Amino acid sequence: MSMEFMKVARVSDIPERRSKLIHLENEQIALWHVNGRFYAINNVCPHQHIPALHKGTLSGDKVTCPMHGWTYSLETGVAEFGDGKVKTYKVKIEGEDIFVEKPMSTW
Ligand code: FES
Numbered sequence: 001m002s003m004e005f006m007k008v009a010r011v012s013d014i015p016e017r018r019s020k021l022i023h024l025e026n027e028q029i030a031l032w033h034v035n036g037r038f039y040a041i042n043n044v045c046p047h048q049h050i051p052a053l054h055k056g057t058l059s060g061d062k063v064t065c066p067m068h069g070w071t072y073s074l075e076t077g078v079a080e081f082g083d084g085k086v087k088t089y090k091v092k093i094e095g096e097d098i099f100v101e102k103p104m105s106t107w
Pocket residue numbers: 045046047048049050052065066067068069070
């Protein structure tokens with residue numbers, strides 16, 4: 001199955017160590033810029049299903065939810081404090097444009 005990407009932002013829209021909340025196919029995605037790379041993770045924290053990860057605090061390439069401190073790897077989505085995993089999406093950069101993998105519908 002071929003993967004579709006959608007243009008979601010420009011590189012200059014998101015300074016280092018900041019994020020942008022984007023909406024794609026009914027999903028909220030937090031797009032983070034860390035050390036020259038862009039990471040896309042689902043914005044909804046698995047702990048209490050609160051859409052807050054774009055407002056999280058960074059440490060290295062991990063983001064900590066502002067609600068109760070669960071912390072996820074931006075690379076893998078796996079919780080390093082707390083439990084479970086947040087969905088991650090592939091990102092590609094073409095020139096100034098940032099593209100994110102279109103979420104697959106689950107049905
Ligand atoms: S909702 Fe994110 S840590 Fe509780």
